[in-house]
């Protein structure tokens with residue numbers, strides 16, 4: 071006896087992918103749950119239970135553990151509901167089924183939707199749930215013919231596991247009845263390939279065994295097709311159902327298996343037949359790559375940029391559906407993540423992202439991706455353009471290195487020579503570490519990965535611009551705000567933005583000032599009046615004093631003969647004491663006016679700096695003299 075296994079047969083990639091996602095999630099989270107059986111194969115469902123993948127009959131049984139949306143997919147409402155209520159939802163919907171959902175949702179906006187398939191199958195229930203209007207689900211030609219067809223825009227879609235011949239018949243019928251018909255063949259290539267391989271094999275063998283779950287729709291269709299070409303077709307779920315004695319009469323037995331039948335079940339059937347029925351040889355090329363299946367997907371090429379959808383986020387990688395038979399893996403070290411954020415925060419499930427293909431099919435059969443290198447590639451392009459246009463960029467300084475600073479533009483490293491960090495010499499470069507600074511380019515060589523930057527030139531350019539604007543705006547009499555920066559014997563220098571002005575000691579206030587630091591403080595921010603400037607010599611003269619009137623000019627308003635005022639002793643002579651009533655306004659108390667008692671010299675009873683109360687005896691505005699008395703208070 072000889073056994074031939076159809077190629078392909080057994081797990082399709084959609085089911086493999088869903089099971090891998092579930093197993094990975096169970097390993098990571100301890101236990102996960104699926105809404106309904108993940109596949110229509112109770113043996114495999116039982117095996118997965120042991121791995122921590124538990125199935126729930128309906129949503130009311132769900133607990134807080136991560137939920138896997140199985141490859142059949144769910145209605146839009148269920149998907150959204152799960153995402154709102156459970157912390158972790160892993161969407162393992164097969165990309166072919168996703169495509170069906172997409173077509174249903176898109177066309178149902180303005181087309182009648184006719185969907186060929188079994189209305190009770192979970193895939194069809196899920197797909198109908200993406201429609202914006204009622205969907206006509208028909209399972210055979212008679213149901214299709216019974217539809218009340220108007221000549222309205224109509225789309226024809228199919229369950230992914232539908233028989234091709236039924237789809238072709240339905241298409242021909244509808245084309246004769248509906249002029250505005252759109253046909254989208256949503257049957258998946260895995261189904262087509264299994265059906266073709268099973269039919270070809272059924273024609274050549276004495277008997278066909280079709281392995282698969284009793285509820286599996288694609289298994290049922292394989293059985294139907296094989297029976298059309300070989301009346302000796304039998305369907306089993308696993309090896310325990312096979313009565314080997316009945317197969318001893320056949321010379322050649324073919325085996326096919328539905329898309330939800332795991333490899334280990336096929337192997338155990340072969341092994342049972344080999345052991346009990348004396349099989350001499352079995353041919354198995356079902357593990358060969360199925361080029362037909364691949365051809366319905368994009369085939370990622372190295373260095374290609376693709377769009378994909380995040381399907382799962384692990385601690386060290388993001389799983390991305392890139393529309394290929396295998397998922398793409400975006401490892402953490404290929405993600406730009408300078409702030410070291412958790413990957414779930416950076417990659418929400420279902421988000422569409424752009425990735426660069428590094429390698430197709432690594433040892434685990436996955437496609438290795440990078441988002442960091444893609445970003446870096448784009449960043450180099452941006453930098454090159456900025457360099458060519460002589461524009462500035464903002465970089466983050468990361469460390470002091472030999473001869474300057476190291477800085478990053480996203481993930482691209484650049485160098486800033488110490489002499490180009492500032493307009494002057496910088497003693498301590500470490501003050502810039504951690505800062506974001508604006509810089510221009512000194513050198514750019516993409517081939518050598520070399521970028522040299524200058525902050526100095528940017529500052530100088532900015533300063534020149536600010537200075538020009540400053541001189542444009544300045545006027546005599548203008549009041550400006552400045553910061554006192556340093557003192558000299560003759561005044562104080564005040565920073566006015568791009569340049570400094572001089573406040574002469576005589577312009578600090580009305581009245582005498584011995585030294586500027588008696589009245590002003592360094593870093594004090596004050597208003598000043600511009601009293602003179604010379605742009606060519608870069609000189610500006612400022613005054614604080616002229617911000618207020620000369621006290622002698624308004625003395626009549628503020629001081630009256632015979633009234634008492636507070637004052638301060640500012641100097642003493644033999645003939646009297648000088649009293650400051652306010653800065654710039656002093657009067658004299660003659661020694662005879664200090665007290666009722668005889669005073670030899672004022673210093674006997676008064677001290678410089680002492681606060682006193684005085685009475686004004688006389689005001690002479692012409693001579694700028696005020697006579698005061700303490701005796702006549």
Ligand code: SF4
Nearest residue numbers: 082084164166230258
């Ligand atoms: S049979 Fe096709 S549609 Fe269904 S899971 Fe497999 S690959 Fe996807």
